[in-house]
Every structure is written in C-alpha cells, then in structure tokens.
Amino acid sequence: MSIAALSPDLVLTNATVLTVDATDTEAEAVAVWGTRIGAVGSARDIDALADGRTKKIDLKGRCVLPGLTDPHVHFADGGAAMMSRVDCRDFYSNVRSIQQIAEKITEQASKQPPGTWIVAHGSPMQNFRMPEKRFPDRRDLDAAAPDHPVAINFGAHITIANTKALELAGIDAAAPAPAGGAIEFDGNGEPTGKLVERAQFLVRSVVPKYSYEQMKEGVLFAAERCLARGITNIHDIVTNDASIRAYQELVDEGTLPIRVSILIRVIEAAIRKESLLNLGIKTGFGNDWLRIGGVKMSIDGGITGHVAKFYEPYVDDPCHEGLIRIEQDELDETVEAYHRAGHRVCIHAIGDVAMDMALLSLEKALKAHPREDHRHRVEHLGNWLVNDARMDVITRNRILPVPNIPFMHFIWESLLDCIGEKRLENSFNIRDMLKAGLQITSGSDGPAYWPLDSLRDLGTAVSRRTWTGKTVGADQAVSVRDAIRMFTVNAAYNAFEEKIKGSIEPGKLADFAVLAENPYAVAPEKIKDIPVDMTVVNGKIAFFRDGADGLEA
Numbered sequence: 189m190s191i192a193a194l195s196p197d198l199v200l201t202n203a204t205v206l207t208v209d210a211t212d213t214e215a216e217a218v219a220v221w222g223t224r225i226g227a228v229g230s231a232r233d234i235d236a237l238a239d240g241r242t243k244k245i246d247l248k249g250r251c252v253l254p255g256l257t258d259p260h261v262h263f264a265d266g267g268a269a270m271m272s273r274v275d276c277r278d279f280y281s282n283v284r285s286i287q288q289i290a291e292k293i294t295e296q297a298s299k300q301p302p303g304t305w306i307v308a309h310g311s312p313m314q315n316f317r318m319p320e321k322r323f324p325d326r327r328d329l330d331a332a333a334p335d336h337p338v339a340i341n342f343g344a345h346i347t348i349a350n351t352k353a354l355e356l357a358g359i360d361a362a363a364p365a366p367a368g369g370a371i372e373f374d375g376n377g378e379p380t381g382k383l384v385e386r387a388q389f390l391v392r393s394v395v396p397k398y399s400y401e402q403m404k405e406g407v408l409f410a411a412e413r414c415l416a417r418g419i420t421n422i423h424d425i426v427t428n429d430a431s432i433r434a435y436q437e438l439v440d441e442g443t444l445p446i447r448v449s450i451l452i453r454v455i456e457a458a459i460r461k462e463s464l465l466n467l468g469i470k471t472g473f474g475n476d477w478l479r480i481g482g483v484k485m486s487i488d489g490g491i492t493g494h495v496a497k498f499y500e501p502y503v504d505d506p507c508h509e510g511l512i513r514i515e516q517d518e519l520d521e522t523v524e525a526y527h528r529a530g531h532r533v534c535i536h537a538i539g540d541v542a543m544d545m546a547l548l549s550l551e552k553a554l555k556a557h558p559r560e561d562h563r564h565r566v567e568h569l570g571n572w573l574v575n576d577a578r579m580d581v582i583t584r585n586r587i588l589p590v591p592n593i594p595f596m597h598f599i600w601e602s603l604l605d606c607i608g609e610k611r612l613e614n615s616f617n618i619r620d621m622l623k624a625g626l627q628i629t630s631g632s633d634g635p636a637y638w639p640l641d642s643l644r645d646l647g648t649a650v651s652r653r654t655w656t657g658k659t660v661g662a663d664q665a666v667s668v669r670d671a672i673r674m675f676t677v678n679a680a681y682n683a684f685e686e687k688i689k690g691s692i693e694p695g696k697l698a699d700f701a702v703l704a705e706n707p708y709a710v711a712p713e714k715i716k717d718i719p720v721d722m723t724v725v726n727g728k729i730a731f732f733r734d735g736a737d738g739l740e741a
C-alpha cells in the first residue's frame with residue numbers, strides 16, 4: 189500500500205488557515221501524515237480524507253499560522269539563568285527601585301549559607317527607569333548581603349558586583365581593565381562594582397558555571413514558554429560546549445520541544461575560533477531539530493551598557509563613546525575564513541561605527557570570494573541609522589539585517605535619553621527594508637531581557653506601540669500580512685529552511701500555532717495579546733492552553 193492511501197494522522201479543521209504561501213492563500217483545514225503536512229484545503233475536502241484512525245480537531249473557527257520563529261535569542265544560557273537567578277527585572281516583576289533590588293537580594297541571602305554566590309539579573313537600561321536614575325553600586329549590594337558574593341547583570345553588557353564578589357574576582361584599585369572591557373572606579377580610585385563588557389568575565393569566571401544538565405533543564409523551562417506563544421523555532425546564540433551538548437542530548441532523548449538553529453559564537457566565547465574551521469563542518473549541518481545556522485561574533489558592545497560604538501558621543505553621557513571588541517583586521521580575517529569555509533556569518537553591530545565595520549568586512553569577503561547564497565546577517569542592523577548609503581551596501585550584497593522590535597517596544601524612552609532623537613529618526617525602518625526587497629525578520633534577544641514572544645513582536649511591527657502605549661514611527665508600520673511573513677517565511681529563509689518551514693504547504697514540517705483570534709480581525713495594538721490556544725510541533729500537540737474555549741486536545 190502506498191503511503192498516500194493511508195488516512196492522515198491528524199486533521200485540523202473548521203479553521204482559518206493562513207498558509208503564508210506565495211499568494212497568502214487562506215484555507216479551512218490541514219491534514220498531517222506523520223510529521224509532515226500532506227494536504228491543505230477546504231474543510232469538506234480535508235475532512236473527507238479522515239477516517240477512524242485520524243485524530244481530528246475541530247478548531248471552531250480559530251486561526252492557524254505556521255509555527256513562529258524567533259531568530260536571535262540567548263536561550264540555553266538564558267533558560268538556565270531564568271531558573272536560577274534572582275529576578276530583579278522591572279518589565280515583568282515589580283522591582284522598580286534600588287531599594288527593592290536590595291530587598292530581593294537580602295531575602296535571597298537569608299535562604300543560602302554565607303559565602304555562597306547570589307547571582308541576580310535586572311533589565312537592560314533599568315537605571316533610566318528607577319527613581320535613583322543609576323544602577324546599584326557595590327556598597328548597595330554589600331548592605332543588602334554583607335556575607336555573600338553578589339553579582340547582578342543588567343542586560344548583557346553591565347554587571348554590578350559587591351565587595352566580596354570583586355575580591356573573589358581579584359578586582360581591586362589597581363586592577364587593569366581587560367581589552368574590550370572597563371572597570372569603573374570612584375573618586376578615591378576604588379572600584380564601584382560596575383563592570384562593562386569583557387570586564388564582566390572577571391566575575392563570571394569565578395561564578396559556578398551551569399552544567400550541561402542544568403542547561404537541559406533551562407532549555408525545557410524556556411521552551412515551554414515559547415510553545416505557549418506559538419514559537420516552534422529559535423536561532424540560539426551559543427557560546428560554550430555545555431549548551432551544544434545539552435541540545436544534542438535533548439534531541440537524542442526525543443525531548444527537545446522546539447527546533448533550534450545554533451549560531452556559534454567564535455570570538456569571546458568558550459569555543460575557539462579555529463575549532464569549527466578545523467572540523468570542516470559548515471552551516472546547515474544537523475537535522476530538522478538541531479542545526480548549525482552559522483557563526484556569530486560581536487564587534488561593539490551593547491547600547492544598554494553605553495558600549496555600542498557610535499561616531500557621536502552618547503547624549504546622556506558625553507564621556508562614553510562605546511567599545512570596539514574586535515578590530516577591523518581580526519574581523520576581516522575571521523569573516524573571510526568562515527565565509528570561505530561555507531558558513532553563514534552573523535555579526536553583531538549596534539553603533540554606526542560597528543555597522544560600517546561589519547558591512548565593510550562582508551563586502552570585502554564577498555568581493556574576494558563571491559558566493560551566491562550566503563545569507564550573511566548583521567544582528568541589530570535595522571534598529572537605527574540605516575541611511576541610504578548603508579541601505580545601498582546591504583541591498584547590493586544581499587545582506588540580511590536582523591533588527592530587534594522589542595528594543596522599540598520595551599526601551600524606546602531609554603534609547604531616546606541615551607542616543608537622542610536625531611539618531612532615532614526613521615528607526616526600526618522595517619517597512620523601508622521590506623520595500624527594498626530584504627527578507628526582514630526580528631529577533632527578541634530574550635529570554636533574559638524579556639520573554640520570547642513573536643506574536644508580541646509581530647503585533648508591534650503593525651502597531652508600532654511601546655510598552656508604555658506610545659506610537660513610534662507610524663510611517664514604518666507594516667501590514668498584518670508582512671508582519672506574519674516576517675516571523676514565518678522570512679525567518680525560515682533566514683535559516684536556509686524555506687523548503688521545510690515557514691508556510692503551511694504539503695511537504696513541509698507540521699508545525700503550527702493555533703491562535704484564538706485572527707490577527708487580521710483585531711486592532712493592531714491587540715495582536716500581541718491574542719492567546720495561543722494550541723501549538724503543534726512535528727505533527728504532535730506540544731502545547732494546549734487550559735481553558736481554551738470549546739477546544740479538545
């Protein structure tokens with residue numbers, strides 16, 4: 189018997205199926221054989237394929253989308269951190285002042301033996317939003333937990349350590365800052381506790397590391413939250429062997445709940461630059477669950493720590509001009525080596541100096557060694573300062589900018605304070621970039637900054653609304669259609685996976701997000717709040733929302 193003669197294993201019917209195919213066809217039902225989509229069409233035609241062995245789910249008018257993708261996350265590390273760190277973030281917890289941070293640290297200290305590490309995390313740019321208008325310093329943390337080493341990071345670029353933590357890290361008044369990092373000193377020449385970029389590693393290297401077992405738990409913990417928002421794919425930036433081993437074991441055990449494309453960080457990481465080149469493995473290696481999606485490197489620091497490298501000084505802090513972590517020579521050499529070895533390169537560039545360095549490096553490598561389908565990315569490009577000249581380089585070389593819509597949603601006001609209105613003119617210019625023919629998607633940079641939620645980001649691309657209800661750059665709002673494409677087909681293309689993911693078409697993987705409402709039918713600012721009632725991965729129900737009205741799993 190041919191496989192086509194068998195009835196489908198799963199039928200989702202009585203739905204609005206947004207297929208996101210080339211012409212954005214709408215269907216009513218979809219049939220799945222095993223792990224793949226077999227047929228898409230009217231409820232009548234698809235229902236007719238089902239028999240007694242078919243699991244048939246009546247979606248009662250709900251909306252089906254292809255499983256969503258978040259293409260820039262720090263997941264394996266972030267997931268473990270979410271489980272173990274003291275949460276002092278302001279967006280999702282109620283910690284709004286240094287006083288409240290101190291209370292949380294004190295509370296944690298009462299639960300653990302003296303001398304053991306307290307590691308906490310806050311939100312990026314939280315100093316802008318707290319009444320004290322600053323980060324805590326080492327003395328605040330000493331007062332909160334005098335007998336414990338304490339480290340708290342605010343985003344990826346700033347860590348504050350208390351006196352005990354500084355001692356363990358060997359940081360005193362005479363400590364030299366490592367290249368690509370900074371140690372802040374007060375008027376008496378004593379460290380304040382603030383460590384920037386590479387200087388954070390001085391503390392991180394003495395904090396107990398996550399084992400790959402903890403990473404596995406962290407991945408499962410964070411993946412559950414993804415599934416609850418219809419996310420079935422992530423592109424995770426990994427920096428160490430433990431996270432890669434964790435993923436591989438989860439695949440072996442058949443328990444990895446979402447599909448992962450790993451972007452391997454090769455500079456400032458526990459993985460040496462040569463390792464991947466020596467192996468001869470190129471981008472694409474892996475399977476439908478776990479694949480090498482490319483390599484990653486970071487030119488400058490983050491804006492959230494005033495260490496992104498701009499030509500002009502920071503508005504609120506003219507002494508800061510940012511940090512360059514990789515010089516042009518090293519960048520060119522690394523980009524060329526990976527480009528020639530068949531890898532897709534992802535370069536983090538936040539400030540305009542770094543953007544120009546990234547574009548220059550990529551153009552040089554492509555000129556010297558042309559390759560048709562490279563899909564090289566620049567992370568965070570598209571957030572701001574994509575002027576005509578840069579747009580030209582981007583389109584001419586078919587480079588993929590990966591902007592971060594949550595930066596607009598969550599920290600717009602802080603960005604304004606930090607780099608000023610002028611640099612934020614025409615920022616997050618998603619509409620222009622789509623118009624230029626670029627397959628734009630958007631990464632969240634979560635889960636430690638804020639949770640992964642591609643529906644939130646999709647809705648924000650349409651509404652341009654910030655967390656505080658402000659509308660930003662309405663002329664760059666995109667249509668619902670384009671926003672859906674960003675997090676489905678465009679993201680699949682971004683991972684070289686458009687043949688198996690990104691749309692609901694026969695032959696593709698059976699990954700779906702079932703939404704309680706159709707994004708076309710609700711007000712733009714409400715899209716982000718649409719409940720996800722069910723998520724299907726690989727033809728199996730991976731998430732089912734308790735209380736989803738009239739729906740039976």
Ligand SMILES: [Zn+2]
Pocket residue numbers: 260261262425633
């Ligand atoms: Zn990132």
